[in-house]
Amino acid sequence: MTKEISISDKKDILYYLKTKSKKELQKLFSQANSLCESYRKNKVHFRGLIEISNICEKNCFYCGLRKDLKIYRYTMTKKEILEAAKFCFDKGFGSLCIQSGEITTKKRLNFLIDIISTIKKKYNLQMTLSFGELSKTSLQKLFDAGAKRYLLRIETSNEKLYQKLHPKDQKHSFQNRINTLKNLKSIGYQVGTGIMIGLPYQTLNDLANDILFFKKIDIDMLGMGPYIAHPKTPLCDVKPKLKHPFSLSLKMVALARLFLKDINIAATTAMQVFDKTGREKALIAGANILMPIITPTNLRKNYLIYPNKPCIEDTKEQCFSCLKARLRSINKKIGKNEFGDSIHFFKRKKII
Numbered sequence: 332m333t334k335e336i337s338i339s340d341k342k343d344i345l346y347y348l349k350t351k352s353k354k355e356l357q358k359l360f361s362q363a364n365s366l367c368e369s370y371r372k373n374k375v376h377f378r379g380l381i382e383i384s385n386i387c388e389k390n391c392f393y394c395g396l397r398k399d400l401k402i403y404r405y406t407m408t409k410k411e412i413l414e415a416a417k418f419c420f421d422k423g424f425g426s427l428c429i430q431s432g433e434i435t436t437k438k439r440l441n442f443l444i445d446i447i448s449t450i451k452k453k454y455n456l457q458m459t460l461s462f463g464e465l466s467k468t469s470l471q472k473l474f475d476a477g478a479k480r481y482l483l484r485i486e487t488s489n490e491k492l493y494q495k496l497h498p499k500d501q502k503h504s505f506q507n508r509i510n511t512l513k514n515l516k517s518i519g520y521q522v523g524t525g526i527m528i529g530l531p532y533q534t535l536n537d538l539a540n541d542i543l544f545f546k547k548i549d550i551d552m553l554g555m556g557p558y559i560a561h562p563k564t565p566l567c568d569v570k571p572k573l574k575h576p577f578s579l580s581l582k583m584v585a586l587a588r589l590f591l592k593d594i595n596i597a598a599t600t601a602m603q604v605f606d607k608t609g610r611e612k613a614l615i616a617g618a619n620i621l622m623p624i625i626t627p628t629n630l631r632k633n634y635l636i637y638p639n640k641p642c643i644e645d646t647k648e649q650c651f652s653c654l655k656a657r658l659r660s661i662n663k664k665i666g667k668n669e670f671g672d673s674i675h676f677f678k679r680k681k682i683i
């Protein structure tokens with residue numbers, strides 16, 4: 332019998348980030364998949380992704396929605412958002428994820444509270460929010476309105492690297508990002524974070540530290556994917572040090588599964604940019620969450636955080652059918668009408 336792989340410290344993580352052995356990697360992915368299936372069998376839970384607005388107050392150096400870019404800006408109407416939520420409900424998704432650029436106005440907060448409480452009342456879907464660094468009071472109000480999960484990627488846990496990727500001002504403070512993650516936890520959210528992989532200046536040591544960081548802050552959910560240079564952003568000409576961002580991303584998914592065990596891990600859309608079956612590959616390397624895009628087709632081309640984003644010409648029906656077929660091809664099935672909450676969250680809260 333071959334020995335089980337154990338990922339218990341930074342040395343183990345770095346070993347697999349560096350290895351080029353196909354045999355070793357196959358074993359890593361297959362063990363991560365087995366551990367994942369020991370929690371939820373071969374079920375994958377869907378979160379319908381509604382990109383409700385591309386207006387943003389921030390200027391992150393890597394993002395196609397950054398404030399200084401002259402792009403067409405939109406905000407979906409309440410009716411459009413509720414229609415998208417109804418689609419998730421009708422198809423048995425159980426959950427949706429509402430995402431947008433960062434807007435900190437009172438008007439936006441009240442709009443979100445109205446949307447979230449209406450979706451909860453009408454469809455009882457579990458909701459993940461991804462609106463950036465809102466104040467603790469705002470986050471508490473959104474929680475009280477019915478949202479129970481929040482996704483805020485740290486982008487990189489290396490503060491010096493973080494500063495190279497963002498303008499140097501209060502709006503882009505690393506410490507505020509950390510404080511917001513802490514606030515989310517103290518409010519009682521299931522907390523998700525994540526990073527981009529293959530960023531300019533990033534090293535394998537940074538990636539290994541990122542996995543240790545996820546453990547240290549004890550996260551419930553994880554979303555990671557390759558960094559894709561956007562030609563109109565300040566970072567576009569800086570050549571990343573790390574090569575092969577897709578295969579590194581797959582390794583990161585498997586390593587995170589084996590190190591963090593019972594958290595939810597997304598097979599992110601960006602995984603499909605470098606490899607047409609990238610999301611399926613992530614799902615058989617330890618990921619258990621898929622996020623079909625539910626944003627209306629006419630708006631998708633305006634939410635281009637990076638170029639070559641998949642699915643922008645598709646309808647929500649096409650995205651749903653396509654992902655169902657992709658799941659069948661890897662012998663997985665949808666966790667229909669289930670929230671698919673993070674098992675880790677309930678253990679952390681000592682609820683199970």
Ligand code: SAM
Binds near residue numbers: 431636
């Ligand atoms: N505004 C919110 C925030 O920043 O948390 C949510 C929306 S933002 C577009 C969602 C994620 O997109 C970011 O956390 C970042 O990791 C990712 N992203 C932005 N630009 C990217 C790029 N060029 N390549 C890959 N991912 C990118």
Ligand code: SF4
Binds near residue numbers: 387388396432
């Ligand atoms: Fe805005 Fe988020 Fe893009 Fe930063 S990553 S510019 S906060 S949408």
